[in-house]
Amino acid sequence: MTDYFNEMYHGGAVRAPYARLEDWMRAMPAELRSLKQAEAEQLFRRIGITFAVYGEGGDPDRLIPFDMFPRVFTAAEWARLEKGIKQRARALNAFLVDVYGRGEIVRAGRMPSKLVYQNEAYEKAVAGIKPPKGVYSHIVGVDLVRTGPDEFFVLEDNCRTPSGVSYMLENREIMMRMFPDLFRENRIEPVDGYPALLRRTLASVAPEKCAGEPTVVLLTPGHFNSAYYEHSFLADLMGIELVEGQDLFVEGAFLYMRTTEGPRRVDVVYRRIDDAFIDPLCFRPDSMLGVPGLMDVYRSGGVSICSAPGAGVADDKAVYTFVPEMIRFYLGEEPLLNNVPTWQCGREDDLKYVLANLGDLVVKEVHGSGGYGMLVGPKSSKEQIENFRHRIVADPGNYIAQPTLALSTTPTFVAEGVAPRHVDLRPYCLVGERIELVPGGLTRVALKEGSLVVNSSQGGGVKDTWVLAE
Amino acid sequence: MLLSVDHVTRYIYDRPVRGVVQSHRLSPSVFDGQAVRDWTVEVSDGIAGGMFRDGAGDRVQGWTVKGPVREIEVRVTGTVETVDLAGVLRGHRETVPAEVYLCETAATRADAALATLADAAREADGPLAMAHRLSALVSEAIAYRPGTTTARTTAAEALAQGQGVCQDQAQALIACARHVGMPARYVSGYLFASDGDAPEAAHAWAELWVAGLGWVGFDAANRCCPDDRYIRLGSGFDAVDAAPIRGTARGNGQERLDVAVAVRQVQQ
Structure with missing residues (x-):
């Protein structure tokens, strides 16, 4: 135990x-x-x-x-x-x-x-481009x-x-x-200072071409997205417009938002949609969620996009x-903060170790998130472990493994009263x-x-x- | 060689559209093989976006046209002085490392047949010989026959039917090169044909990364490396990514496209 x-x-x-x-x-x-x-x-x-x-x-x-x-x-x-x-x-x-x-x-x-x-x-599309x-x-x-x-x-x-x-x-x-x-x-x-701080942060990276108080918008994929509540909540608290792709358009070197008083130039886009959907002229041609031409405006310094397209290369689990x-x-x-020791299944020695110790390890997909597609060795049945072994062997580069950490607990209200439960922090x-x-x-x-x-x-x-x- | 280009693309909509947005890669690359004398891109009623050089060294510019509009004309005219560098892209400034071009796209995925074709070049003596061999293999496997493929045909499909146009041959060559671990990319540009008739004046070829030489162009359609008859515009992972014009219209009008390209030699 x-x-x-x-x-x-x-x-x-x-x-x-x-x-x-x-x-x-x-x-x-x-x-x-x-x-x-x-x-x-x-x-x-x-x-x-x-x-x-x-x-x-x-x-x-x-x-x-x-x-x-x-x-x-x-x-x-x-x-x-x-x-x-x-x-x-x-x-x-x-x-x-x-x-x-x-x-x-x-x-x-x-x-x-x-x-x-x-x-x-x-x-590749943002190589050589320096964001504000x-x-x-x-x-x-x-x-x-x-x-x-x-x-x-x-x-x-x-x-x-x-x-x-x-x-x-x-x-x-x-x-x-x-x-x-x-x-x-x-x-x-x-x-509760977070929304104001977020707004100030976004405004601080407005492009040089922006004159005066920057106009910041939050770009959401729409109400069917699982985080839509958060999008509207944050936009509301920051006092900025919540927009979908169809509310924005490109003209010349700038991005505009349709408003009841006519078009209004947008300086900073806090986007909550993935890179691939931002602009059909640059990424997925079939995307209906983004804004055609947005990437050209971004790359020529007419608007800021937060986070910048391409930021994801810093957070995959192998780069970690x-x-x-x-x-x-x-x-x-x-x-100042330690990483969890990590084995990369794409490396031969690491793979050997991981396969020999699956029962003790946590194995994750390199690009996975949300707790899907992962194996918690000590909490899994023999069969689950064997099934996972096949998946790793079939595509080792797609997996990393870490020791099962003894996550701290804090008291939590449960049916019987108060009991310790494991926690993390973001x-x-x-x-x-x-x-x-x-x-x-x-x-x-x-x-x-x-x-x-x-x-x-x-x-x-x-x-x-x-x-x-x- | 001094080459002049007159390239007109006309977009005609059966019903007026509410606006058009385009992204252009229509300026000649800057490298030792070509020098621009004069060059203009005009878009009827167009508003130009900011121009910038991207990480691959291409000059990119956005354009928008306010609607309602039924017809748009994009006209490219200019003259370029070219030098034969035997396909080598010398003196071209870019940020993107060659290795990035090992990535696979839907249009350039190597299926079993493409992989087998590419494997036949593995015995070649050194990377340059291998690149030449790959290009020759693709030229033999895919015959030039216009009208047999579409803009969406993949490299694998083109090989399966054994015929296609320069786009198909370039994409097949890219798929093969990447399969054997050679970075490769799609290049769009213009070609001057001295024998008068020029069905492919708006042309495309591939560039393969040859250790020691850098990027080298291979035109499987014409069984050669680009020389002073070629004008290079820009590159990408595949045809869509390297397209000289990417655009979209707002509204539900059906689009018809008319393209006329003339590349001529200017007597000096």
């Missing part, structure tokens, strides 16, 4: 940041708890925050389960994470500038060229797990359009509404293993003229007892995440 780090109870005592929550939990009668849980669910329903689960069928408007027990970080813990996350965001952007420019990291032999230039996320302020990834979602009082690991980076930040904001909102006393008793850093190397190469610093780092991080993030919790998979598509829930003030 693995010994998991419990973030509240450690060494037979309650850890300091959870002291007041312990009283709160003990003072709460069971009836009140179920009443509050029902209230929370009602609030989420009323707001309309639901999560459509890909490929699972059933109710697409299913609520993502919310657990009322907050997850807490001390100011000191957060300060350390913040430094590490910002360092990573800087290195990832330096890498993107480099691989679409001279490719020094490859020339120096510090990274295999194949991994970069034969990567399906590498966009040299930023490709404006919102970097860094997925972290904790395994001990001082041990944090980065599981993966998300450089394209990381989702979930609306949950960070809503979880806080709802907790404050339901338990105002908690927010008087604890000194909790606010997260080189992020510590990027930090050393571009920043001349030692990584903070959202903003990169523009400056690098900013709001003190908080999205904590995902594996609600199934013993489960290590926190993805909402696999039965995960969310929690409010507190960072305590000094």
Whole structure:
């Protein structure tokens, strides 16, 4: 039985940041708890925050389960994470500038060229193009797990359009509404500055040709997209227009938005659609979601696109293993946050090890996400392991493997009362003229007892995440 | 050689469309083999976008036409001085590493037949000999016969039917080269035919990356390497990616296309 780090109870005592929550939990009668849980669910329903689960069928408007027990970080813990996350965001952007420019990291032999230039996320169309302020990834979602009082690991980076930040904001909102006393008793850093900070970040990367206050829009694929709620929520909070491809058009060297007062020039597009669909004249000719001609406007400096097309080459799971190397190469610093040791099945020795130890490892697809197409060795049947073995052997380059991490737990409300459940954390780092991080993030919790998979598509829930003030 | 180009593309819609957006790769490449004397691209009632050089070294420019409009004319005219470099793309500035052109596209996927064809060149002595061999194999396997394929025909389909046009031969050669691990790309441009009649004045060929030489052009359709009869415009992974004009119209009018290209030698 693995010994998991419990973030509240450690060494037979309650850890300091959870002291007041312990009283709160003990003072709460069971009836009140179920009443509050029902209230929370009602609030989420009323707001309309639901999560459509890909490929699972059933109710697409299913609520993502919310657990009322907050997850807490001390100011000191957060300060350390913040430094590490910002360092990573800087290195990832330096890498993107480099691989679409001279490719020094490859020339120096510090990274295999194949991994970069034969990567399906590498966009030839943006090579040689310098985005404003040299930023490709404006919102970097860094997925972290904790395994001990001082041990944090980065599981993966998300450089394209990381989702979930609306949950960070809503979880806080709802907790404050339901338990105002908690927010008087604890000194909790606010997260509600995120939308303003995001807007400022986006405006800060407006192209040089933009005169005056930049016009920023959020480009969504539409209401059938599983994250549509988040798109409209963020646009609303930022006070910017939520648009679909058909609301925008190119004329000459610029991009415009149709409005009731006539066309209005757009300077920055916060896009929540994939590269392949952005512009049928540059990428998939059959895309109806994008804007024809947008890439020419972007590449000639008429508009900024956030994140920049091509940013995905920095966040695939094989490139991930080189992020510590990027930090050393571009920043001349030692990584403050550790990677999880990773075996690349595309390498012969690694593959041999992985196949011999499948029962102990977590195996993931290089381009997979959402917890699909992965094997958690210790939690899988012999048959599942054997089936997966065939898939790896058939296409080794498509898989990486990592040790099964002893993810920390935090107390979580369950049917029988309160029990430890495994959690991870996704903070959202903003990169523009400056690098900013709001003190908080999205904590995902594996609600199934013993489960290590926190993805909402696999039965995960969310929690409010507190960072305590000094 | 001093070559003049007059290239007119007319788009006619059966019903007026609400607007047209195009992306052009219609300016001659800048390299040691050609120097532009004069060059203009005009689009009837068009509004020019910003011009830029992309990572492959191509000059790209967007154009828009406001609707309602029934007909658009894109006219390219100019003169270019060319030099025979035996196909070698010398002095061409680009950012994209050759290795990027190992990637597969739907139109250039090597099926079993293309792979078998390509494998026959593996015995060649060195990469340059191999490139020549591949080009010869494709010329033999796909006969030049206009009207037998469409713009959407893939390399595999063209080989299966054993005939096609320069686009099909170029795409087949690209598929074969990539199969044997040679980066390859599609090039669009113009060709001057001295024997008067020029069915393929708007031409296409392939470039293969030959270690030591860099990019070298191979025209499987004419069984040669591009010389001073060729004007190079731009490149891409395949025909769609390298198209001199990519465009779309807003509205549901049916589009008809008229193309007229004349490439002539100018007496000096």
